[in-house]
Amino acid sequence: xxxVRYGFVIDLRKCIGCHTxxxxxxxxxxxxLGVWRSWVKQxxxxxxxxxxxxxxxxxxxxxxxxxxxxxxxxxxSYQRKDGIAMVDPHRCIGCRYCMAACPxxxxxxxxxxxxxxxxxxxxxxLDQGLTPACVEACPTQARYIGNVRDxxxxxxxxxxxxxxxxxxxxxxxxxxxxxxxxDHLAMDARGGARWKTVHx
Amino acid sequence: xxxxxxxxxxVPFVIPIGYLIAIYFYITGLHMxxxxxxxxxxxxxxxxxxxxxxxxxxxxxxxxxVAPIFLLVxxxxxxxxxxxxxxxxxxxxxxxxxxxxxxxxxxGLIYAWYVFRGNYRLAKIWGLCGFPVAVSVHGxxxxxxxxxxxxxIWNTSLNxxxxxxSAMVSGLALIIIxxxxxx
Numbered sequence: 001x002x003x004v005r006y007g008f009v010i011d012l013r014k015c016i017g018c019h020t021x022x023x024x025x026x027x028x029x030x031x032x033l034g035v036w037r038s039w040v041k042q043x044x045x046x047x048x049x050x051x052x053x054x055x056x057x058x059x060x061x062x063x064x065x066x067x068x069x070x071x072x073x074x075x076x077s078y079q080r081k082d083g084i085a086m087v088d089p090h091r092c093i094g095c096r097y098c099m100a101a102c103p104x105x106x107x108x109x110x111x112x113x114x115x116x117x118x119x120x121x122x123x124x125x126l127d128q129g130l131t132p133a134c135v136e137a138c139p140t141q142a143r144y145i146g147n148v149r150d151x152x153x154x155x156x157x158x159x160x161x162x163x164x165x166x167x168x169x170x171x172x173x174x175x176x177x178x179x180x181x182x183d184h185l186a187m188d189a190r191g192g193a194r195w196k197t198v199h200x
Numbered sequence: 201x202x203x204x205x206x207x208x209x210x211v212p213f214v215i216p217i218g219y220l221i222a223i224y225f226y227i228t229g230l231h232m233x234x235x236x237x238x239x240x241x242x243x244x245x246x247x248x249x250x251x252x253x254x255x256x257x258x259x260x261x262x263x264x265x266v267a268p269i270f271l272l273v274x275x276x277x278x279x280x281x282x283x284x285x286x287x288x289x290x291x292x293x294x295x296x297x298x299x300x301x302x303x304x305x306x307x308g309l310i311y312a313w314y315v316f317r318g319n320y321r322l323a324k325i326w327g328l329c330g331f332p333v334a335v336s337v338h339g340x341x342x343x344x345x346x347x348x349x350x351x352x353i354w355n356t357s358l359n360x361x362x363x364x365x366s367a368m369v370s371g372l373a374l375i376i377i378x379x380x381x382x383x
Contacts (some may be wrong), residue, residue: 036211045205053208067349093283096275097294099216103350108214116278121234171349185205199255 006121008146008177009158010057017055024137026101028122033048035108037119038134041138043186056186057143058087059134060119061105061167061175066108068098068118072167076116083176092116103171148176154193161170208379224270226262226370227361232338233310233371234260239327239334245320253323253380256371257312260334262307268301293343293381300336307333340365 017040026037038059038109046052066085071078074193076092080087092115099107099116107118122132130136135143146155158164164178167187179187238256241249272281282296307330314323342360349355 039211041210042208043205046206058211071292071347073284073289073292075289076283076287081310091280091287092277093280095274095294096216096276097292097344097348099214100354101348101350105211105213105350109216109276134247183205188205188348 003080003149004147005149006062006082006084006126006176007155007159008029008059008062008121009098009144009155009164010177010179011142011144011158012055012179013179014140015020015040015055015057015099016043016132016140017053018139019141020137020139021057021059022132024133025119028133029123031117032110032112032153032189037106037108037117041186043183045183045185054183054186056179057134058104058106058167060121061104061173061177062121063176065099065172067101067171067173071101073097080123084123084126085118086120086123088118089113089115089117103168103173121192203344207279211251220270220274224274225363226266226342227267227270228338229367229370230374231260231263231267231371232334232364232367233369233373234375235330235334235371236368237372237375239311242315242320242323242327244371245324249361252375253315254376257308257315259375259378261305261308261312264304264337282350293340293347296336297340297344300333301325303338304333305332335364 017039022036022039026036028195030052031037038057041056041058042053043056044051044053047173062084064083066077066079069079069085072078073095074091074093076088077085077098078088094109094114094116096109099105107116112118121174122130122134125132133143135145144155144158146153147153148159149158158180159178162180164180165182165184165187166175166178168175234256236256238253238260241253241256272278275281284295289295300377307326311323311326314320314326339360343362345351345354345363346357346359347355
């Protein structure tokens with residue numbers, strides 16, 4: 001029997017950009033106003049008449065070799081055996097170095113209890129055998145979560161049988177959120193900046 | 201034109217490390233410049249350079265007493281700062297810095313004591329002992345940025361050297377200003 005390593009697959013062919021995942025995440029994890037654990041980036045590309053709007057749901061990638069865990073000076077950030085990077089709320093001193101080091105900018109300071117928090121793929125639900133709130137809420141079932149080491153799982157089948165992309169592979173963090181049919185302009189952090197140099 | 205995209209909605213990036221840390225980097229840079237200049241002046245031992253050795257030894261202590269205040273105020277959980285001592289992550293430059301910042305003041309005090317007592321033989325020995333610590337106190341801040349892999353411009357291996365060189369220049373400049381005020 002293989003051990004558990006959670007992986008996330010987002011099928012962008014099905015994503016309609018309704019932001020239900022963002023709302024479900026806020027509701028499940030009581031995320032305060034102004035900060036987000038999971039959100040949907042919207043990108044418009046092309047020029048008339050060839051225009052397309054694409055969506056990119058973003059959340060913590062829970063990387064295989066996370067930079068945030070490496071740089072935390074007090075070991076408040078740690079990685080579970082199943083690969084999910086967590087923050088110990090009683091140990092975090094709020095130096096925000098992990099936020100600066102994260103290439104995906106998914107960490108935030110909770111303004112109410114000023115410590116760093118992040119998307120943890122709803123581990124409290126995963127541990128009880130449920131799926132995360134965003135996966136549960138997605139109306140088109142574009143999000144999948146499962147064990148990437150189990151050949152019987154849906155996630156394993158999707159990753160093996162589809163061309164998948166990860167965010168910023170050049171960072172060598174080995175992220176575990178796999179996007180099917182993602183647009184490179186939407187994945188690129190400089191997408192908006194490049195538009196400014198072209199059009200302004 | 202086909203390579204253009206417009207971001208309609210995205211959660212804005214919040215700048216995590218703000219001006220307090222920038223000031224802290226600058227102050228530790230001044231500290232390293234002060235200390236290095238002072239030690240060099242002491243080691244070469246010319247009579248007319250002795251005021252420089254004294255200014256540098258005191259300046260380094262004053263500046264390093266101020267620097268950790270900025271670090272503490274920058275923490276969002278200020279009263280948990282003691283977590284830095286028992287919970288050690290040797291891969292994090294902030295942990296290195298905790299111990300360098302703690303190790304410098306005793307060495308710097310002993311050095312300044314001998315410089316002011318005029319015992320230049322012991323001042324040279326203690327100055328040389330404190331030199332690697334003083335360089336590390338500022339050098340680790342370069343590693344903080346260099347190991348913050350998320351920001352492309354920080355993440356270069358030249359960053360610690362850039363920090364050390366600019367620190368040397370800024371410390372020398374401040375000593376020049378102080379000497380000109382004094383006379």
